Amino acid sequence: DTGVSQNPRxxxxxxxxxxxxxxxxxxxHNRLYWYRxxxxxxxxxxxxxxxxxxxxxxxxxxxxxxxxxxxxxFSTLEIQRTEQGDSAMYLCASSRSRQGAxxxxxxxxxRLTVT
Amino acid sequence: AQSVTQLGSHVSVSEGALVLLRCNYxxxxxxxxxxxVQYPNQGxxxxxxxxxxxxxxxxxxxxxxxxKKSETSFHLTKPSAHMSDAAxxxxxxxxxxxxxxxxxxxxxxxxxxx
Numbered sequence: 001d002t003g004v005s006q007n008p009r010x011x012x013x014x015x016x017x018x019x020x021x022x023x024x025x026x027x028x029h030n031r032l033y034w035y036r037x038x039x040x041x042x043x044x045x046x047x048x049x050x051x052x053x054x055x056x057x058x059x060x061x062x063x064x065x066x067x068x069x070x071x072x073x074f075s076t077l078e079i080q081r082t083e084q085g086d087s088a089m090y091l092c093a094s095s096r097s098r099q100g101a102x103x104x105x106x107x108x109x110x111r112l113t114v115t
Numbered sequence: 116a117q118s119v120t121q122l123g124s125h126v127s128v129s130e131g132a133l134v135l136l137r138c139n140y141x142x143x144x145x146x147x148x149x150x151x152v153q154y155p156n157q158g159x160x161x162x163x164x165x166x167x168x169x170x171x172x173x174x175x176x177x178x179x180x181x182x183k184k185s186e187t188s189f190h191l192t193k194p195s196a197h198m199s200d201a202a203x204x205x206x207x208x209x210x211x212x213x214x215x216x217x218x219x220x221x222x223x224x225x226x227x228x229x
Binding site for chain 1: 119124151156159160161164205207216218
């Protein structure tokens with residue numbers, strides 16, 4: 001396994017700008033998850049995909065957030081009209097969907113700072 | 116809905132001492148439980164998992180955890196702390212026969228004193 005990769009690792013943007021993050025999962029994993037982590041908190045679930053289908057979205061995910069996984073491989077997370085409250089670490093994880101093996105493998109994260 | 120509570124946001128131990136990090140969960144169905152370790156500015160690394168097999172689970176780096184249904188607990192232990200164990204530790208729960216997302220606790224920062 002080459003591991004989950006995320007790009008960019010750091011992003012600084014001005015309030016009101018749009019940003020897009022990319023996640024490349026482990027190649028044989030059909031599930032892909034996005035989480036957000038702020039200082040002193042555990043990761044909060046945002047959304048997840050099985051193959052190209054988006055199966056669940058958190059109520060935390062406002063209309064400014066959108067995620068895609070067009071071919072069931074990599075995924076993008078876009079935040080439109082960023083706000084200072086969006087500053088956080090955005091984590092991507094992937095897993096197989098085989099029953100009993102739900103551990104998720106996490107990428108290094110993208111740290112977003114909104115000024 | 117499931118939830119996780121990690122008791123103690125900061126734990127400090129001396130090198131060579133027992134490490135005990137506490138995790139309690141809430142779930143209406145049998146859970147899958149996980150412990151992750153997170154180093155600064157890095158992603159999460161899985162330490163161990165409970166998936167309804169043995170209640171005492173051994174993980175990497177000498178860590179282990181015991182699932183106690185009656186106490187709804189999944190505490191993480193290590194007999195002898197090393198300096199390299201200093202990190203953030205996160206407990207998580209997933210539920211359902213088609214478990215998807217994980218719900219995490221707020222984490223415990225472990226400090227190891229020389």
